[in-house]
Amino acid sequence: MPAHIVLIDAMNLIRRVYAVQERPFHYMDTLSETTKQQIVHNTIIHTVQAVRKILNNQQPTHVLAVFDSQSPCWRYKLYPDYKKGRKKMPEHLERSLTDIQDALLELHVDSLVSDEDEADDLIATLAIKVALRAQDVTIISTDKGFLPLLCEHIRVFDYFNQRLLDEQYVQDKFQVKxxxxxxxxxxxxxxxxxxxxxxxxxxxxxxxLLQQYQSLKGVLGATDLKQSLASKLQDHNPQMQLYQELLTLKKDIPLGFNLKDIRLNKQLSQQAV
Structure with a gap:
């Protein structure tokens, strides 16, 4: 039986589930501890339900929930404004992450938590390693940052809209490959x-520009651009090199485990469900 590895972008899933549970209380200026506990409790329940549905629908042979490091990753060191202004995770949700991981473990879904890397880089590393072995990977996330990984053996699935984010989706939304x-x-x-x-x-x-010149390198090497555009690109060349580095997911992080470590025991998982 061919392998099918499902990689869950855990915080992408959890924070969206949490937002739905918190929404009825937006009218309140502050949340009581009891309300916070109730929101977290509901978040855990609905996150587990979501993962159950993912397991049932995707039928993976292997599965892993990947969590971000709680420490700033390497991108912040290169570019302090990275994700600047993004809403911080509520403390009561952050404190509950280990409880969510324990709940997922009851479904026999293990979690990977990095000391210093973003989940995106960990997922990309594992996905590429698996794809190079001609095995299939499904990344569960709404994060467009995974879309550059699309290939024969890697796909991205939006759980909330129940759709594949495939090449046609990319073409329709961004007008490029x-x-x-x-x-x-x-x-x-x-x-x-x-x-x-x-x-x-x-x-x-x-x-x-990319439709005409195929790549950023092709754009920068073009000789028929308007002078104002050519000058602007030349002036921002150092910044563009930085942006490319920030936008490109790492694919070579040492993971410290084998695929057999995340093989899903379907019988036990179904019993848990």
């Missing part, structure tokens, strides 16, 4: 991660 996305965001910026891009170049212009 998945292999051109890093170059697109380098030019146009990535608001989610507070990466500004080149001033005056939006997504439409960036996509048009």
């Amino acid at each position: 998945s292999t051109q996305l890093i170059d697109l965001w380098t030019l146009s910026g990535d608001a989610t991660n507070k990466i500004p891009g080149v001033p005056g170049i939006g997504q439409i212009t960036a996509a048009q």
Whole structure:
């Protein structure tokens, strides 16, 4: 039986589940401890339910929930404004993460928590290692940062909208191929991660440039650009190199475990369900 590895972007899933549970209390200026505990309790229940559905629908042979490090990753050292202004995780949710991990373990879904890396880099590393062995990977996330990984053996699934984020989705949303996305965001910026891009170049212009010249290297080497655009690109070349590094997921992080360590015992998992 061919392997199918499901990698769950845990905080992407949990924070969205939490937001739904918290929404009825938005009218309150402050939350009582009792209310916080109730929201967290509901978040744990609904997160477990979501993972049960993922297991039932995806039918993986291996599964892993990957959590971000609680310490700032390497990107913040390179670029202090990385994700600047993003809403901080509520303390009561942060304190509950080990409880969520324990609840997932009852489904025989293990968790990987890094000391210093973002979950995205860990997921990318594992996905590439698996894909190079011609085995299939499904990444459960709504994070567009995984889309450059799309290939024959790697797919991205949006649990909340129950759809694959595939090449057609990329083309419809960004008007480029998945292999051109890093170059697109380098030019146009990535608001989610507070990466500004080149001033005056939006997504439409960036996509048009990549459609014509295929890559950022091709754009920079073009001799028929308007002088104002060529000058702007030249002036921002050092920043673009930084943006590319920030946007590119690491694929070589030492993981310290084998696939057999995350093999899903379906019989035990189904009993837990």
